[in-house]
Amino acid sequence: MKIAAVGVHVLDTHVIGIESIPEGSDGQLVETIRMSPAGTAGGTAVVLSRLGAEVSSYGAVGTDPIGSVLVGLLGAEGIDVSGLVRKDEHQTSASVIPVRPNGDRPAWHCIGANGAFTLDDLPLPSLEGITHLHLGGPEFLGGEAAGQLLAHGRSIGAVTSLDILAPGDPDMLAWIADALPHTDYLLPNDEQVLGFTGAGSLVEGAQALVAAGVGCVAVTQGAKGALVVTADEVIEVPAYVVDVVDTTGCGDAFSAGFLRGLSLGRDLRGAAELGCATAAQVAGGLSTDAGSYDLAKVEAFAGSAERR
Template structure:
């Protein structure tokens, strides 16, 4: 599998042990502060590389220390970052995620360079030879430009996938609608599906997105697992149970599912088996802090998925 991951790249800073925000200028000790590569393109890229894909990342970061750190974290995992352009007038996209003892994870986020990325920043010749193109955050490009990129990927023999970062909303769906007919696999979460479509059931909402042009919709449902819908079938795959004392942080689990699902397809698995691999990959990531935590690899997630 040689995959181009295009779009949103973020540096996440996770803070474990947040009980409250101190008042005034007071301080508070926490358990852990850790940085990791994230985003619907960046996080997916890292996990894909971990599980054996050849990964080329394309997007925009700032010419700042945050960008230096993000590039180093991706490169350390074997991701080819030569397609990430540096924007001198933008900061690198970053999030701070305080994780509360009950698992809640609110976030502060700066869009930064992700909002300045355009198709002019991407050398299409660098895509030659890829087997798949994954676009994370099509809303930053708009449906017309996103569709143009996905159509180009198909023209050179690659399959395509799309993962939206923004919350589900009918206006957002209209904004990216031009990309859906060029999308083989749409990878939303359940809240996005309901928000995009207003459907009364998740399966009906996913079918509406298939009717809008997507070839297949693979929806994550948090602790419930995933639902995969095509024009011909509906497949439900449960999540893998995690003991409470092993659950660390669910940030990035959606990106991990995307990576595992797409990798499963590249290995010749059918939709159900690919979704099982996606859920197994998400379970691995949930047991660490950040997508790069621990030492999981393809053998690890295959052993869990069966």
């Protein structure tokens, strides 16, 4: 599996043990402060690399120290970062995520360089030889440009996948509509599907997205697991039982596990099971790159863990 992860790359800073925001200029001791690579392209790239794929990242970061840290963390995961362009006029996209004791995780986010990434930053000849093209955050490119990129991916024989960062909204779906007919696998969450389509059920919403041109919709449902819908079938896969530490990045981890499963020849159910098992590794740690999981560990977990 040789995959290009294109689009949103973010540096997340998790702060663990936040009970409240201190008043005025007061301070507060916390348990942990940790930085990690994230985003619908960057986080997925990290997990795919751990699962044995050959991964190249394409996107935009700033020339600031945040960008240097993000590029360094991605490179340490074995990802080819030569496709990440540095933009002097924009800061690197970053989030600060205070995690409360009950697991709630509000966030502060700066879009930064992700909003400045265009197809001009991605030389299409550099994609030759890939087997998969994953676009995270098509809303930043717009549907027409995203459609051009995915169509090019298909023209060189790559499997295409799409993960949307924005919340579900019919106007957002209209904005990226041109990309859908060129998408083999759409990887949203349940709230996005219902918000995009206004459907009365998740199955109906996923079916509406298939009718809009997507080949397959694989939807994450949090603790309920995943739902996979094509024009011919509906598959439900339960989540695995795990002691949850932090759910940040679980969607990206599912996407990576699902795509990796397909690349290994698994059917849709088997790929979704690998996706759920991969997401469980992330939920049990702090951020997408927590721990030291690999494909063998995830498969062993899936073979022995309890399911909901």
